[in-house]
Amino acid sequence: QQPVQSPQAVILREGEDAVINCSSSKALYSVHWYRQKHGEAPVFLMILLKGGEQKGHEKISASFNEKKQQSSLYLTASQLSYSGTYFCGTPYNFNKFYFGSGTKLNVKP
Amino acid sequence: EAQVTQNPRYLITVTGKKLTVTCSQNMNHEYMSWYRQDPGLGLRQIYYSMNVEVTDKGDVPEGYKVSRKEKRNFPLILESPSPNQTSLYFCASRRGGEKLFFGSGTQLSVL
Numbered sequence: 023q024q025p026v027q028s029p030q031a032v033i034l035r036e037g038e039d040a041v042i043n044c045s046s047s048k049a050l051y052s053v054h055w056y057r058q059k060h061g062e063a064p065v066f067l068m069i070l071l072k073g074g075e076q077k078g079h080e081k082i083s084a085s086f087n088e089k090k091q092q093s094s095l096y097l098t099a100s101q102l103s104y105s106g107t108y109f110c111g112t113p114y115n116f117n118k119f120y121f122g123s124g125t126k127l128n129v130k131p
Numbered sequence: 132e133a134q135v136t137q138n139p140r141y142l143i144t145v146t147g148k149k150l151t152v153t154c155s156q157n158m159n160h161e162y163m164s165w166y167r168q169d170p171g172l173g174l175r176q177i178y179y180s181m182n183v184e185v186t187d188k189g190d191v192p193e194g195y196k197v198s199r200k201e202k203r204n205f206p207l208i209l210e211s212p213s214p215n216q217t218s219l220y221f222c223a224s225r226r227g228g229e230k231l232f233f234g235s236g237t238q239l240s241v242l
Contacts (some may be wrong), residue, residue, distance in 0.1 A: 023190070024173065052228060063221060063233035064174070109173060113228070117181060118189060119164060123173040 023048065025110050027122035034100050034129045042095040042125045044110030053086050053093040054111040057104075058124075064109060067095075097127070105129045133158045137222050137234030144212055145242050152207045152237050154222030160232075162225050163205040164189065165197065167218040168236075174221065180205055212241040 025046045032040050044053065052071050056064035070086035070093060082104075086093045097104055105128055111121040135156045144150055156163065164179035166189075176189030180199040194216055196208040205224075209216060222234040 024175075054230065056231075061236075063235050064231075066230040066232075069228075069230060111174070111231075117162075117179055117187065119176050119179070119231070120190070121166075121174040123171060 023114065024120050025112055025122040027108075027110060027125050029125060030123070031126040032128070034127065036102060036129060036131055037099050040097045040100060040127060042097075042108050042110075042127075044093045044095070044122050046091045046112060048091070048114055050086070050088050050091050050093070050112055052112060053084075055084055055093075055095050056109045056111065056121075057106045058109065059106045067108075100127075100129045102129050102131065133232065135222055135224055135232050135234040137220075137237055139237060140235065141238050143240045143242065146213055147211050150209050150212060150239075152209075152220060152222075152239070154205045154207065154234055155203050156205075156224040156232065157203065158224060158226070158232065159202065160224035160226050161202070162227075163199070164223050164231075165195070165205070165207045166221045166223065167191065167216075168221065169218050177207070177220075212239075214241050217241045 025044050028043050055067040058064040072088050081098045084095045107124045107126045109121045113119045138153050161182045165177040166174040168174050175191045178197040180186040220237045223231040225231045
């Protein structure tokens with residue numbers, strides 16, 4: 023029941039773009055995105071709700087297509103500070119929360 | 132400052148010795164939950180609570196207990212820890228359908 027994330031890992035140079043995908047076999051009503059630095063707690067990035075909306079946070083944005091049961095996270099002009107592991111998560115029935123297995127992003131100078 | 136406080140940060144114990152990891156939030160959130168994080172598996176929900184005295188199993192509840200006697204506290208209890216419970220644990224809380232606030236984590240090693 024875990025959402026499936028791809029790719030598992032990405033290596034970028036500063037200034038390059040990346041896309042992280044999250045797909046589900048079950049209906050999605052909302053999708054959360056979090057970033058985690060090594061040894062730290064996950065930090066909230068954004069929530070997307072039903073309606074196919076796209077949200078943005080500086081140079082990080084995301085889309086949500088509930089028909090396709092997919093969400094994508096877009097990182098543009100990546101910075102060193104973007105390095106970390108990105109997780110999508112979804113409350114399938116509001117209470118039970120499932121996270122994807124994560125995408126490790128490494129931004130190099 | 133709004134926060135979720137988790138203790139201890141690190142814990143080493145032996146098989147079978149009961150332990151409790153505490154979690155407290157100061158945001159008056161109804162919803163609290165526990166997760167374990169293992170390499171390659173992401174975060175998996177152990178238990179969650181919708182309010183005081185209301186708890187339910189998550190995806191991996193075996194070997195764990197929880198209680199919610201007060202709204203702010205949600206301790207995780209391992210009555211007889213085993214080595215396969217060695218993991219990084221996070222407590223989190225939220226209001227309604229909003230974002231999760233995470234504690235700083237507890238790295239548990241069971242020898």
